[in-house]
Amino acid sequence: MAAISTNWHFDKADYINNTPSRRDGTSLAEERITRRVGMKFLLNVSWNLNIPQNTIATAATYYHRFFMLRSFKKHHKYEIAGACILLACKTEETMRKISQVSLSCAKFARRELSPYIKDEGEIEAWSKTIKKKEPMIAATLCFDLAVNKPYKVLLEFLKTLKGVDKNVLQKFATNAWAVINDSYLTPMCLFQKPETIASAAIYLAAQMIDLQLDINPSNGLLWWEVTDCNIHELGICVQEILDSYRIPRGEEMSPDIRENGNPVSTNLSGIVNDNLNREVINSGSTTPLNMNLMNHTTRVEMRNGVHTPYENPSPSSNTITNGVTPVQDDEMEDGQIVEDDAANCQMVEDEMDLV
Amino acid sequence: MYSFQPPEEEELQIENKYLKEKKIGEGTYAKVYRGIERATGRTVAIKKIKLVQTEIGSQGIELSAVREVKCLRELRHPNVIELIDIYSHKSNLKLVLEYLDSDLEMIIKDKSILFQAPDIKSWMLMTLRGLDHCHRNWILHRDMKPNNLLVGKDGQLKIADFGLARDYGDPHAKNMSPQVVTRWYRAPELFFMPSQYGYAVDIWSVGCIFAELLLRTPYLAGESDLAQLELIFKALGTPTEEDWPGFSELARDMKFQKYSRTPLQVHFKAAGSDAIDLLEKMLAYDPNKRINTREALLHSYFRKLPRPTPPDQLPKQQKAQENAIQQKELNSKPPTRELSNKRKAQETNNKGEKKIHCS
Numbered sequence: 001m002a003a004i005s006t007n008w009h010f011d012k013a014d015y016i017n018n019t020p021s022r023r024d025g026t027s028l029a030e031e032r033i034t035r036r037v038g039m040k041f042l043l044n045v046s047w048n049l050n051i052p053q054n055t056i057a058t059a060a061t062y063y064h065r066f067f068m069l070r071s072f073k074k075h076h077k078y079e080i081a082g083a084c085i086l087l088a089c090k091t092e093e094t095m096r097k098i099s100q101v102s103l104s105c106a107k108f109a110r111r112e113l114s115p116y117i118k119d120e121g122e123i124e125a126w127s128k129t130i131k132k133k134e135p136m137i138a139a140t141l142c143f144d145l146a147v148n149k150p151y152k153v154l155l156e157f158l159k160t161l162k163g164v165d166k167n168v169l170q171k172f173a174t175n176a177w178a179v180i181n182d183s184y185l186t187p188m189c190l191f192q193k194p195e196t197i198a199s200a201a202i203y204l205a206a207q208m209i210d211l212q213l214d215i216n217p218s219n220g221l222l223w224w225e226v227t228d229c230n231i232h233e234l235g236i237c238v239q240e241i242l243d244s245y246r247i248p249r250g251e252e253m254s255p256d257i258r259e260n261g262n263p264v265s266t267n268l269s270g271i272v273n274d275n276l277n278r279e280v281i282n283s284g285s286t287t288p289l290n291m292n293l294m295n296h297t298t299r300v301e302m303r304n305g306v307h308t309p310y311e312n313p314s315p316s317s318n319t320i321t322n323g324v325t326p327v328q329d330d331e332m333e334d335g336q337i338v339e340d341d342a343a344n345c346q347m348v349e350d351e352m353d354l355v
Numbered sequence: 356m357y358s359f360q361p362p363e364e365e366e367l368q369i370e371n372k373y374l375k376e377k378k379i380g381e382g383t384y385a386k387v388y389r390g391i392e393r394a395t396g397r398t399v400a401i402k403k404i405k406l407v408q409t410e411i412g413s414q415g416i417e418l419s420a421v422r423e424v425k426c427l428r429e430l431r432h433p434n435v436i437e438l439i440d441i442y443s444h445k446s447n448l449k450l451v452l453e454y455l456d457s458d459l460e461m462i463i464k465d466k467s468i469l470f471q472a473p474d475i476k477s478w479m480l481m482t483l484r485g486l487d488h489c490h491r492n493w494i495l496h497r498d499m500k501p502n503n504l505l506v507g508k509d510g511q512l513k514i515a516d517f518g519l520a521r522d523y524g525d526p527h528a529k530n531m532s533p534q535v536v537t538r539w540y541r542a543p544e545l546f547f548m549p550s551q552y553g554y555a556v557d558i559w560s561v562g563c564i565f566a567e568l569l570l571r572t573p574y575l576a577g578e579s580d581l582a583q584l585e586l587i588f589k590a591l592g593t594p595t596e597e598d599w600p601g602f603s604e605l606a607r608d609m610k611f612q613k614y615s616r617t618p619l620q621v622h623f624k625a626a627g628s629d630a631i632d633l634l635e636k637m638l639a640y641d642p643n644k645r646i647n648t649r650e651a652l653l654h655s656y657f658r659k660l661p662r663p664t665p666p667d668q669l670p671k672q673q674k675a676q677e678n679a680i681q682q683k684e685l686n687s688k689p690p691t692r693e694l695s696n697k698r699k700a701q702e703t704n705n706k707g708e709k710k711i712h713c714s
Contacts, residue, residue: 086415087415087416087421090415090416090418090421090422091421091425093521093531095418097414098413098414098415130415131413131415134415134416135415135416135443135447135448136443138416138421138424138443138448139441139442139443143424143425143428143441144428145421145424145425145428146425146426146428146429146522
């Protein structure tokens with residue numbers, strides 16, 4: 001059984017040339033989009049079920065790992081995403097009923113979003129599918145259900161930060177947390193260690209609010225030594241994260257998104273960069289990031305020599321549509337996100353109280 | 356590099372690696388079969404997780420199975436049961452585990468076996484080593500009891516049944532269920548419905564197991580939750596604010612009879628002062644003051660003479676394993692007199708007269 005290996009670190013070259021989907025004739029660009037669309041679905045369902053971010057990250061990791069071993073052509077992204085959520089809820093002890101998960105899946109899998117689903121059969125079918133897929137996913141993942149995530153590294157790092165103003169620290173923590181959340185839209189968790197992703201998030205968050213991370217006075221270590229991370233890998237990871245925010249629109253927008261997606265209003269086109277990744281914005285997990293960082297975008301650009309769009313369309317922009325039905329769900333989604341972020345902040349705060 | 360077989364085929368292959376022989380036990384969550392690994396002839400236990408049909412219907416893979424798999428994949432230690440293989444079978448998991456034919460409960464109940472101080476020390480040492488490994492991997496067992504401490508033919512004791520285990524040390528660990536641990540071994544703080552608790556709950560259980568080994572009978576066997584708490588207070592004295600800071604806050608709605616603390620030495624006449632000291636620290640009321648696995652392993656009890664018995668020289672149940680297992684299934688009726696007499700005779704021949712238990 002290949003199961004005994006607990007090494008889930010993949011080579012990036014394998015992802016580019018040698019995934020099961022690639023062998024089934026999917027191009028890299030296609031796979032990237034499919035992964036993202038599936039992830040977006042996973043996030044929507046998770047937010048709808050009010051699942052904590054830690055569990056979402058576990059589900060996302062399962063999802064990305066699964067599609068390194070199985071092809072998108074043989075397994076539908078939504079079905080796998082739904083089953084991953086159920087499994088992650090069990091492993092992270094945040095139980096959700098299968099009926100709840102199926103209902104949410106049925107809701108978001110539809111082309112036209114409607115808050116109520118009357119068709120019991122559809123939910124029943126979802127629940128049957130999820131039940132069938134769940135053990136298969138667990139077996140494919142070699143039953144390695146415990147996942148290390150960057151959040152813990154980040155929280156540990158925050159504990160070592162002393163003498164920083166509480167508000168600044170709060171902002172810093174929230175930004176770093178949001179960067180980690182966004183990293184799950186790409187299969188980054190397959191190539192980078194949790195420590196590296198956390199450190200990259202720390203670096204970016206510090207850049208955004210112009211926080212100087214110096215030698216840590218308590219232990220005399222440089223900050224990336226505190227998080228136990230290789231500086232070379234850190235550089236690559238930072239670049240990867242920045243790249244993930246600027247996937248060209250043409251590549252990004254698949255038919256699925258165009259129909260389900262949230263149309264960005266025309267009056268924002270002046271602000272919103274062409275390279276802007278709408279997925280990320282719509283996903284909302286960047287909301288605090290964007291709000292806090294609008295004024296700092298330029299600085300990040302200068303320092304990194306890369307263009308990073310951090311602008312955020314205000315929630316009101318959702319109401320101006322391109323003649324498409326205004327989507328009720330998006331409003332709800334926004335509410336959900338705010339709640340989610342609030343919860344995150346609370347979590348970070350709690351953690352800091354412990355320091 | 357990666358295997359790309361269809362999963363069903365792969366699962367079937369794994370299933371065919373093992374030959375199921377017969378059912379050896381059944382619990383609330385699972386049925387256990389004895390089996391043989393075809394290639395090596397090694398005896399294994401196959402645990403089939405039951406699908407529990409509740410009013411909300413099946414929830415996919417059972418939570419207990421997920422917990423057990425998740426934890427056991429992370430652990431490898433001579434005193435923790437080994438997970439050999441897993442396969443899924445019709446939306447149901449089957450775990451292939453190491454096969455051990457006895458458990459500590461059977462040994463304690465088997466009155467034909469005489470315990471000596473070094474034997475108890477040896478079992479305690481193995482239990483604490485296994486538990487220390489779990490705790491150092493941030494895993495809370497939450498169901499420590501003699502029944503879950505399996506003993507192999509070579510005398511090695513292994514912690515089993517991780518169906519209630521969960522990882523701890525996760526910074527977001529909140530809302531933990533207080534409905535864990537078999538009542539007799541449940542730590543007092545759990546009766547006050549906390550949403551957060553820690554490794555100390557396992558230590559309390561080990562303390563109860565220690566006491567049970569010394570007494571040869573369950574130490575605190577309460578009939579109900581409240582009776583259990585009453586029993587704990589009776590045995591160890593009702594805690595004061597000094598024993599357990601925050602106790603009066605926890606118990607503000609409840610009135611407890613005030614019992615005064617009697618020294619443990621009164622109950623455990625045969626135990627040495629080191630053993631009593633360790634037991635006292637394990638059964639400390641305040642979870643923060645309760646000893647942890649590291650400290651316990653470094654306790655003078657384990658360093659002073661007599662040395663713990665080597666595992667292969669520990670007293671064992673002599674024979675009739677089949678019998679013993681059936682016995683376990685039938686909720687552990689005492690062995691028949693004839694058999695126990697026979698064992699006793701054998702036992703007294705083998706061992707000295709020094710008795711440690713007071714039954």
